[in-house]
Amino acid sequence: MEKLVIGLVQTHDEAEAAAERIIDCGYTRQEVSLLMTDATRHRCFRSPDGAPSSQTFGAAVAMSVVVPDLGFVVAGPLAAVVASAVGAGITGGLREILMTAGVPRHWAERYEAGVRQGGILVSVFARSERDVGLLHLVLDDNGLYAIRHAAEREAYDIFC
Template structure:
């Protein structure tokens, strides 16, 4: 897994395009942000882009989940790869959303930190990302297919104002 955090839509868009340019699709990319960030950067009054479409998937009709962790897990499994978690104020899109369904209810009891740790991110980094997301950041992650892609994405994420760019 390789991750990076972006403070603005333009930086996140450019990083996303670097993934797309190497043949990665929206289904390969994890995207985490607060619902407020989604509304600000990817809401109805913003330009339509592929990344924006991915951000909106998690907020689509029928994908807002509430209730217990067990109900959330079941709903994530039913929805697929994108979900809105209003109780946590999060939008989660990509393989990490599907992975949460396989993690069981314990995967969400720790909120976002638990979900990130469950995907292989060390707890101290997960806590940093959680804070960044709460403060308007957009966290993007991908599993590079090979070392060449990983190096390319690290360079591109940094070139596009990515912060906390890390490989796990």
Template sequence: GAVVGRGIDAVQNTASRAGHAVEDAVTGTNDSYNNDYREGSTTSGIFRDRSSAEKAYQSLHERGYSKDDVHLMMSDETRDRHFADGSHTELGDKAMEGAGVGSAIGGTAGAIIGAIAAIGTSVALPGLGLIIAGPLAAALAGAGAGGLTGGLVGALVGSGIPEEHAAEYEEGIKNGGIVMGVKPRNAEDSKYFEEQFKNNDADKVYRY
């Protein structure tokens, strides 16, 4: 009787898990996001260019987040391509100012994200110069040189990104992507940012 009971429980548990999986598929919930918001978690994604990153930052800015709340990661080459091309946009001008070229200071979200990129900390890695700006820069500095022993993946893990996502972000950065992340202050912001990142063509949107 006990064996049969346990067998029924196992079947019910399996059915319950399957039911949750179906529910997740219908609601769009997956490993990259779920509704169980955790305080202190980070939402991040990879953006293919400055324009998409700028639009995503605008969504953060409109919710009352500042440059101090946002982290960016990209290669030296990506920063030079997107933020130091001399284009006369507020974003480009602010980035150039931060690089020492000089221009008018802008106060828009685009200008701010350019400034974040311009003042990013440069980390020398084998075969790649990595730019890290925002809270992750401090986290990586705290990890010390040991965080860099694994190259870019080691740097990403050292800055707080889970190892299972670090390899994907490494590929994105090497392919010219811009990694942006933020720590949402509440569950509503967490879901909103995840949606906004995806709406602005972010890839590998995760919360950790």
């Protein structure tokens, strides 16, 4: 089973940097997901004239899935997890959705709060245990919050 590895950033440039480091680990841009509020999408991924940003994530974010009941937008493979959770009737918000993807409760709560405060989740489903560790390091090097899968049973508190 693939494991979700997440980082929390504050700007478009930080999201781009995190994605580039993930790509350097052998993943494609299509495997990288972004999740944010609609307000953050407009703040970070729109040009001054209101059109989608022409930078690399601009097109993906322009085609993102809006989840109005929960108040956020998601682009990339994480959209399938969100759609599945919403379809299953999970209504507790982002925290519960992330928990269904294997994120420990305390990290899911932090990520939900970070998104509500204008942050951007950058995530990827790791293909192997080795990649889980590598991707954590990649995200940590960007000064991001990072999680470890619950099966690793380690406290992993990295703060900006």
